[in-house]
C-alpha cells in the first residue's frame with residue numbers, strides 16, 4: 153500500500169486511508185542536510201528536515217505539502233526540480249471567516265482525492281468513507297483519554313506515533329499522572345524528534361510540561377466528527393469542518409482562534425510559565441513572540457532551535473527560567 | 479537645455495537645477511531642487527548618482543513627494559486606503575473612484591535606505607519583536623507606529639495565502655497592536671489538471687477557472703469595503719474606465735522598458751528605471767500625474783535613442799536583475815562595474831502586463847492578481863525570467879537576495895539553475911542590506927567578476 157507522507161495537521165489522514173493508501177504524518181528526526189534541500193541560509197530547519205527525511209525513505213510514494221507557510225509552499229519547488237517523488241500542494245486558506253474559505257478547503261480535499269487516485273488509490277464509497285472516519289475518531293478518542301494520564305510529552309509522543317502509523321501504543325497506565333514540578337506549557341511550531349530532548353531538560357530543572365501546544369501536540373488534533381448525519385451526507389464536508397474549521401493555527405489571518413485556544417487551556421491547567429519553541433527562520437512563530445509576551449499573564453521563554461543541536465545556551469536559559477518561577 | 483546624458487550627484491543637480499530654472503524650466507506642483515529632500519531626512523540621495531534629464535528630475539520629485547500628497551489628500555477629505563502586499567491589483571479598483579487614494583504602506587521598505595536608518599522605523603520594528611531576521615518590509619510596522627510617514631489609512635487591506643511569510647507575519651503583528659485589516663485570500667496558482675477549465679493569464683502563466691472565480695469573490699469583498707468607505711458604488715463602467723487608465727500607465731512603462739533595455743547604448747540608468755517601474759503599482763498616489771511623469775521619461779529616452787546618445791558605452795554588459803535591492807546605491811554600483819540593466823523582475827512584473835479588457839472587470843482583476851509571479855511556483859517565475867532575458871537580450875543575471883525574505887532562500891538557487899540550464903548565462907547571487915556601504919567592496923568584486931566573465935566570453939566568441 154503506497155505510503156503518503158505529510159507534515160501539516162490540515163491534511164486529513166482519513167481521506168488518504170479511504171483511498172486505500174497509507175497516511176503518515178512524519179516528524180523528522182532533526183533538520184537533516186542530506187537530501188534535496190541542502191545547506192542554504194534562510195531555510196527553515198523543520199521544512200528541510202521533513203523534506204529530506206521523506207525523500208530519504210524508500211517507503212514514501214508521494215508527499216503532500218500545504219500552503220500554510222511560504223517555506224513549505226516553496227518546498228514543492230525542491231521536490232519538482234530535484235526529485236522524482238510525486239507531490240501535491242493542498243491549498244489551505246489563511247483566511248477562515250468566510251464560507252468561501254471553507255468551500256475552497258472542501259474542493260481542495262476533493263482534488264487531493266484525484267491525486268490519490270493517480271497514486272493508485274481507489275475512490276471510496278460514501279459509507280466506506282464514514283466508516284474510516286469512525287475508526288479514526290474512535291482511535292483519537294482513545295488517544296484523548298490518555299490526556300492527563302500520561303505526562304504531556306508522552307501524550308504528544310503517542311499522538312506523533314498515531315499520526316505516523318495510525319497505531320496507539322498500549323501504555324498500560326491508567327492512574328492519572330501527577331507531576332510535581334512547576335506547571336508549564338509548550339507552544340510553537342512542530343517539533344523534530346530531537347527537539348523532544350528539550351522536554352527532558354525542563355524535567356531535569358524542575359518543570360513539568362502539562363500542555364503541549366506545539367504543532368506536533370494536541371492543539372492540532374481535529375474535532376470529533378458528528379455521526380448524526382445521514383449516511384448520504386457528504387463526509388468530506390464533515391472532515392472540512394473538523395479540520396479546517398477547528399484546528400487553531402498561527403498562520404490564520406487573523407490568528408485570534410489560536411489565542412482563544414491558549415487562553416482556555418492556560419487558565420484551566422493553571423500554568424505558571426510558557427516556553428515557545430520556534431525554528432530559525434520561521435517568521436510566523438517568530439512574529440508572535442513579542443505579542444505573546446504582551447498578552448500572556450505568565451512569563452514566556454522564547455527558544456529558537458536550528459535543527460542541528462539543542463545548543464547549551466538553551467539549557468541554561470531553561471534552567472534560569474524555571475528557577476525564576478520557583 | 480538638453481545636455482548629453484550623464485549621471486550626476488545631488489550637488490551637481492543643484493547647479494543643474496539653477497540653470498534649468500534660469501532657462502525657464504516649467505515645473506510641476508511637486509517640483510523643486512532635489513537637494514531639498516535632504517531636509518526631510520532622505521540622506522541616501524547624497525550618495526546616489528542621478529540621470530541629468532529634466533524628466534528624471536520630475537520622476538524623483540514625484541516619488542519623493544508622495545507623503546505630501548497623501549497628507550494633502552487627507553486634508554481635502556479623500557478616503558485613503560492602505561493596500562498591502564498584492565502589488566498592482568487593489569489600487570486599480572480604488573482609483574476607479576474619484577475621491578479615493580490608495581497607497582502601499584509596504585513602500586516603507588525603502589525608508590531605512592533612503593533615510594539612512596535615521597527614521598527609526600527599524601528600531602520600532604525591533605522593539606515590537608521584528609528583528610533583522612525579517613525582510614526590510616518590517617519598516618512598515620515602524621512607520622505605522624511612529625505615524626511619521628503616511629496618514630493613518632481609512633481602510634487597510636492585505637492579501638494573504640500564497641504570500642511571503644514575512645509580510646503575513648508583520649501584517650498580523652500590525653493587526654495585533656490594534657490596526658483592523660481586511661484580509662483577502664490569494665491562492666497559490668496552480669496549473670490546470672484534468673477536469674479543470676484552464677485560464678490563460680496575462681504574462682503567460684496558467685491557472686484554473688475555479689481559482690479565478692475564488693479570487694474574484696475575494697476581490698468583491700474588498701470592493702464592497704471600498705464602496706462602503708467611499709459611499710459610492712464601483713460600477714462596472716467605472717471599473718472598466720479604471721482598468722483602461724491603468725493600462726495606459728502600463729503601456730507607457732512597457733514601451734519604456736522595451737526601448738531602454740533593448741537600445742544599443744543605455745538611454746536611462748538603472749535607478750531611474752527602478753523608480754519608473756515602482757510608479758506602476760499604485761501610481762505614486764496620483765494616477766494622472768504618473769502618466770505625465772512616465773511620458774516625460776519615454777520622450778527623453780526616444781530623443782536620446784534618436785540622437786544616438788546614451789550612458790556607459792556600447793560595451794556595457796547587459797544584466798538582468800532579479801529582486802529589488804534594499805539599498806538603491808547598488809544599482810549605481812552595477813553601472814560603475816561596467817554593467818547596465820537589460821531586464822528586471824523586481825517582484826511585481828505582472829503589474830506591467832495589460833489587464834484584460836475583454837472580460838468582466840472584476841474577473842480581469844482576479845486574473846491580474848493570479849498572474850503575480852510570487853503566488854505561483856519558483857519554476858513558473860524562473861520561466862518568465864528566462865523568457866524576458868531572451869526578449870531583452872541580457873547576457874548575465876544578478877539575483878539579489880533580500881535579507882530575511884522567506885522566498886529568497888529557496889527561490890534563488892532554482893532561478894539560478896534554470897537560467898544556467900536553459901540559457902547558459904552566468905548568474906551571481908548577492909545579498910543587499912538596506913545600507914550596503916560596508917559591503918560595497920565585496921559586492922563590487924562579485925559584480926565585477928560577473929561583468930568580466932561576460933566580456934571574456936564575448937572575446938572568445
Ligand code: SF4
Pocket residue numbers: 196197198199220221222223224341342431433434435436437
Ligand atoms: S516551522 Fe514555521 S517556517 Fe518551518 S515549516 Fe513550520 S510553519 Fe513553516
Ligand code: SF4
Pocket residue numbers: 613614615642643644645825852880882883884885
Ligand atoms: S521583499 Fe519578499 S519577503 Fe519582503 S515583503 Fe516583498 S515578497 Fe515579502
